[in-house]
Amino acid sequence: MNSEHYEALKNVIKIYLPTDVTIDDINPNSHLINELNINSANLVDIVLDVEDHFDITIEDSEIEKMDTVANALEIIALKLN
Amino acid sequence: MKRRVVVTGLGVCAPNGIGISDFTEAIKKGISGVRYHQELADLNFGCQIAGQPKIPEEMLSTYFSPLQLRDMDATGIMYGMIAGVDAWKDAGLSIMSKDDVDYDSGIIFGTSLLGADKFRKAIYLTDEGRVKRLGSTTVIQTMASGISAYLGGYLGAGNQVTTNSSACTTGTESILMGYDRIANGYSKRMLVGGCNDSGPYIWGGFDAMRVLNKKHNYQPEAGSRPMQTDASGFVPGSGAGALLLESLESALNRGAYIYAEILGGAVNSGGQRQNGSMTAPNSKAVQRCIKDALTNTYVKPEMISTINGHLTATGMCPTEIKNWSTALGLAGKEFPYINSLKSMTGHCLAAAGSIESVAAIIEIEQNMIFGNVNSDDIHQDILDIVDKERIPSKTLYREVDIVAKASFGFGDVNCCMLFKKYLPNKE
Numbered sequence: 147m148n149s150e151h152y153e154a155l156k157n158v159i160k161i162y163l164p165t166d167v168t169i170d171d172i173n174p175n176s177h178l179i180n181e182l183n184i185n186s187a188n189l190v191d192i193v194l195d196v197e198d199h200f201d202i203t204i205e206d207s208e209i210e211k212m213d214t215v216a217n218a219l220e221i222i223a224l225k226l227n
Numbered sequence: 228m229k230r231r232v233v234v235t236g237l238g239v240c241a242p243n244g245i246g247i248s249d250f251t252e253a254i255k256k257g258i259s260g261v262r263y264h265q266e267l268a269d270l271n272f273g274c275q276i277a278g279q280p281k282i283p284e285e286m287l288s289t290y291f292s293p294l295q296l297r298d299m300d301a302t303g304i305m306y307g308m309i310a311g312v313d314a315w316k317d318a319g320l321s322i323m324s325k326d327d328v329d330y331d332s333g334i335i336f337g338t339s340l341l342g343a344d345k346f347r348k349a350i351y352l353t354d355e356g357r358v359k360r361l362g363s364t365t366v367i368q369t370m371a372s373g374i375s376a377y378l379g380g381y382l383g384a385g386n387q388v389t390t391n392s393s394a395c396t397t398g399t400e401s402i403l404m405g406y407d408r409i410a411n412g413y414s415k416r417m418l419v420g421g422c423n424d425s426g427p428y429i430w431g432g433f434d435a436m437r438v439l440n441k442k443h444n445y446q447p448e449a450g451s452r453p454m455q456t457d458a459s460g461f462v463p464g465s466g467a468g469a470l471l472l473e474s475l476e477s478a479l480n481r482g483a484y485i486y487a488e489i490l491g492g493a494v495n496s497g498g499q500r501q502n503g504s505m506t507a508p509n510s511k512a513v514q515r516c517i518k519d520a521l522t523n524t525y526v527k528p529e530m531i532s533t534i535n536g537h538l539t540a541t542g543m544c545p546t547e548i549k550n551w552s553t554a555l556g557l558a559g560k561e562f563p564y565i566n567s568l569k570s571m572t573g574h575c576l577a578a579a580g581s582i583e584s585v586a587a588i589i590e591i592e593q594n595m596i597f598g599n600v601n602s603d604d605i606h607q608d609i610l611d612i613v614d615k616e617r618i619p620s621k622t623l624y625r626e627v628d629i630v631a632k633a634s635f636g637f638g639d640v641n642c643c644m645l646f647k648k649y650l651p652n653k654e
Contacts, residue, residue, distance in 0.1 A: 161294045187363045
């Protein structure tokens with residue numbers, strides 16, 4: 147896992163966290179919706195922020211796979227190669 | 228037996244004052260919220276003045292989460308949230324916790340077109356083939372019910388949560404709709420009101436219709452001139468007003484402060500028949516609406532302390548005065564006092580009726596009739612009907628018992644409400 151990417155992703159996710167979840171609650175295995183309680187409608191916004199930050203394009207089929215922090219990082223790594 | 232309905236909370240985000248205390252001060256002193264807008268001049272608008280609330284940047288974080296604020300482009304939602312949340316808190320009500328819903332409280336908060344600036348961005352992105360870039364906030368900020376949805380989520384309201392839309396009648400109509408719901412026992416509390424976006428995309432269509440005042444671009448505060456001889460168009464406005472309506476029983480049980488009682492009112496349409504059209508009211512329908520409002524509330528014309536008119540300054544003011552006079556059967560010195568808040572705010576469109584109703588409730592609470600500004604040359608057709616003394620140009624301090632408030636909108640729709648000082652002993 148690329149720690150630079152991990153920190154960047156945490157920063158992207160931060161604003162989408164409900165008030166009772168903090169950035170410290172995020173770990174690589176966190177499920178975005180089930181564990182971090184992010185509103186599912188905001189997944190598309192997270193994808194846009196990730197695209198902007200890493201200058202990549204994420205396909206609709208790949209969004210479904212971005213369920214956990216680790217899986218999101220995997221897709222980001224794949225795109226950057 | 229209908230339940231009695233009272234006002235226990237007020238909130239306002241007006242061009243001449245945000246919050247009840249600033250707004251009250253402004254209407255007493257005749258402070259105008261109409262200002263010159265360079266943006267309108269740059270876009271070749273005939274009318275380059277408008278009424279727009281001045282919201283301090285840091286204020287919004289009280290009403291929105293950082294995430295909600297990040298992509299917030301709907302000014303109407305900003306105004307509506309400030310007014311709505313303020314009214315709720317003013318009534319002494321608490322915000323529901325994360326796991327609680329208040330099924331006894333509902334929201335009817337109207338608007339005309341919401342999130343115009345948001346929609347503009349969405350249109351550009353869509354036309355560029357980048358529809359995915361719209362994100363998740365385009366729908367919720369451009370759906371008309373966005374304002375009731377934002378308020379509902381903030382407060383945790385679980386009764387009916389909806390948005391009404393009837394052009395410039397919207398704000399007043401929402402009060403009648405909320406009143407009906409409580410009076411009939413469907414809800415204990417209703418947050419009602421209206422909001423309207425600001426900006427060139429909202430006001431442009433009116434400029435194109437040549438219904439705005441083009442003559443006061445360099446004297447903005449003198450630009451809104453209801454009932455005047457030289458009234459040549461309205462000044463576009465924006466903002467929001469909100470009232471927390473509550474059954475008298477609920478208010479007394481909570482020991483809530485009561486501003487005034489809502490007696491009820493009437494709503495109708497002139498059918499765009501007779502002398503009515505899409506853009507002009509059928510006078511017979513207007514008179515009927517006012518008469519129906521009196522009948523429904525058992526109010527006799529001579530009981531009305533003051534009228535809070537629609538009175539936009541398009542040149543239709545004499546017709547409106549004539550309609551009031553005919554409907555009430557009162558003229559000269561017998562005619563109630565009458566004023567137009569639009570002389571200070573411009574015409575706040577879908578928010579107008581709600582901001583003006585907030586002003587009317589304040590008049591009852593404080594025994595005060597705010598003066599009309601820019602009122603030194605009243606149209607002769609009006610003076611032929613109403614004694615000049617009934618159209619105050621300075622704020623009067625005197626007993627105010629009943630205020631009649633009416634709004635008229637495109638589509639030939641009308642609404643008239645009667646508000647009264649609350650008397651505990653009447654039952």
